[in-house]
Amino acid sequence: MSPATSPQTLYDKLWTSHVVSEDRDEHGDTTALIYIDRQMLHEVSSPQGFEGLRMRGLPVRRAETQLAVADHAVPTRHRDQPIADPLAREQVALLERNTTATGLRYIPLTDGRHGIVHVIGPEQGFTLPGITLVCGDSHTSTHGAFGALAFGIGASEVECVLATQTLRQRRARNLRVRVSGTLPPGVTAKDVILAVIGRLGASGAVGHTLEFCGDTIEAMTMAERMTVCNMSIEAGARSGLIAPDERTYAWLEGRPMAPRGAQWEQALDYWRTLHSDAGAVFDRSIDLDANTLAPQVTWGTSPDQVLAIDGRVPDPATAPNDAAARKIARALDYMGLSAGTPLQDVAIDHVFIGSCTNSRIEDLRAAAAQLQGRRKAEHVKALVVPGSAQVARQAEAEGLDRLFTAAGFEWREPACSLCVAMNDDRLLPGERCASTSNRNFEGRQGVGARTHLVSPAMAAESAIAGHLADPRTER
Numbered sequence: 428m429s430p431a432t433s434p435q436t437l438y439d440k441l442w443t444s445h446v447v448s449e450d451r452d453e454h455g456d457t458t459a460l461i462y463i464d465r466q467m468l469h470e471v472s473s474p475q476g477f478e479g480l481r482m483r484g485l486p487v488r489r490a491e492t493q494l495a496v497a498d499h500a501v502p503t504r505h506r507d508q509p510i511a512d513p514l515a516r517e518q519v520a521l522l523e524r525n526t527t528a529t530g531l532r533y534i535p536l537t538d539g540r541h542g543i544v545h546v547i548g549p550e551q552g553f554t555l556p557g558i559t560l561v562c563g564d565s566h567t568s569t570h571g572a573f574g575a576l577a578f579g580i581g582a583s584e585v586e587c588v589l590a591t592q593t594l595r596q597r598r599a600r601n602l603r604v605r606v607s608g609t610l611p612p613g614v615t616a617k618d619v620i621l622a623v624i625g626r627l628g629a630s631g632a633v634g635h636t637l638e639f640c641g642d643t644i645e646a647m648t649m650a651e652r653m654t655v656c657n658m659s660i661e662a663g664a665r666s667g668l669i670a671p672d673e674r675t676y677a678w679l680e681g682r683p684m685a686p687r688g689a690q691w692e693q694a695l696d697y698w699r700t701l702h703s704d705a706g707a708v709f710d711r712s713i714d715l716d717a718n719t720l721a722p723q724v725t726w727g728t729s730p731d732q733v734l735a736i737d738g739r740v741p742d743p744a745t746a747p748n749d750a751a752a753r754k755i756a757r758a759l760d761y762m763g764l765s766a767g768t769p770l771q772d773v774a775i776d777h778v779f780i781g782s783c784t785n786s787r788i789e790d791l792r793a794a795a796a797q798l799q800g801r802r803k804a805e806h807v808k809a810l811v812v813p814g815s816a817q818v819a820r821q822a823e824a825e826g827l828d829r830l831f832t833a834a835g836f837e838w839r840e841p842a843c844s845l846c847v848a849m850n851d852d853r854l855l856p857g858e859r860c861a862s863t864s865n866r867n868f869e870g871r872q873g874v875g876a877r878t879h880l881v882s883p884a885m886a887a888e889s890a891i892a893g894h895l896a897d898p899r900t901e902r
């Protein structure tokens with residue numbers, strides 16, 4: 428069979444169409460120079476790339492393929508004033524200087540298109556099916572929800588893309604994640620991906636690209652698909668993919684940076700070929716039943732330490748081996764939890780609704796719907812941080828900001844915020860947070876802070892209850 432006629436996976440198609448030159452190493456692995464269509468840049472991982480260019484005296488090869496925005500260090504309050512923290516102020520100023528000096532597009536903090544890099548890329552139609560898209564940021568996998576081959580790269584690779592529009596990459600293996608059935612009420616895309624990570628393990632998908640498929644995925648909105656692909660990296664995969672479909676095209680049509688007119692039609696013809704062929708061979712495959720899925724919550728310090736909300740804190744004594752027992756014991760120690768405690772009895776101090784995982788308008792609507800006019804528990808501090816200015820203005824037009832503030836939540840301006848302790852929003856040692864973000868590592872939300880990853884619905888329900896709570900609970 429010629430390569431053109433053998434069935435291919437979506438990943439194979441995206442890879443093959445971007446190979447500039449390819450080599451096979453002594454282990455039989457394929458390494459290639461691949462063409463990078465687009466790059467996004469933020470203030471934390473781009474300075475080294477720009478500095479490298481300067482040192483070598485190299486120009487940016489195709490400035491029009493780059494898009495920069497500051498999000499990690501940016502405060503979520505007082506945005507009409509200069510940034511108070513000198514380090515953050517300089518990080519943002521440096522990105523401004525670097526993009527001005529090289530003629531790159533930069534979205535300022537005061538711009539109506541500002542937001543978290545992985546929220547605004549799709550929103551602006553910068554993210555498109557069939558392209559390769561990189562960013563010096565691990566959650567670049569988010570953009571795979573549109574059928575783009577999107578992955579995070581290292582700081583030194585940022586320079587390589589700026590200068591050459593190419594990267595050396597090892598070809599990944601194909602792992603299919605098929606999700607079938609109807610998600611029960613109160614169970615969301617976040618629960619699907621947390622359950623998948625629980626199944627695969629935090630490094631279970633290393634060296635693979637995940638392709639999510641099945642009727643549950645097909646029925647998902649683009650926001651839900653982004654939530655799923657966003658966390659592929661937490662199973663060790665650098666990319667997650669979902670084949671584009673009519674919903675994808677409808678979502679993208681008319682976005683500022685998406686193609687128009689004849690070019691749109693041409694693009695559609697190509698995009699419709701972007702799916703795994705019948706008979707395409709996957710190296711591995713797992714199946715998940717959506718019908719029986721319960722809302723998920725992490726109990727430990729790795730996203731794969733996850734259980735259904737009606738479960739109990741695991742006991743190291745029941746671990747399959749010593750190494751696993753030590754891992755559980757260490758996580759429980761950091762998290763301040765005792766084995767056997769029902770997860771729903773775990774009291775929380777904070778709730779965070781935001782991050783590139785769950786800060787789109789659909790996420791805010793889901794959290795608001797769960798509140799149903801109720802108020803957060805007195806001792807809980809709750810924060811809602813929209814993923815972009817567009818999401819914020821849309822939510823305000825729908826009255827969601829007032830609904831949240833009436834429930835005792837703080838309504839902030841878009842940025843990474845409490846997802847990562849790189850800005851003003853952070854927790855104190857020992858404080859516990861139900862968070863819609865994607866990482867529960869030690870210190871992620873502040874030194875000694877404890878993070879439980881949850882869906883927006885569970886975050887809202889937990890804010891009301893004052894402890895981790897099941898969003899399906901009858902009220």
Ligand SMILES: CC(C)[C@H](C(=O)O)[C@@H](O)C(=O)O
Pocket residue numbers: 471472499563564565566579847
């Ligand atoms: C700061 C940045 C490079 C980092 C990443 O790579 O993802 C951050 O966004 C994160 O979520 O941990």
Ligand code: SF4
Pocket residue numbers: 498499543545564566782783784842843846847864865
């Ligand atoms: S919101 Fe969180 S996960 Fe997303 S890019 Fe920012 S820090 Fe990383």
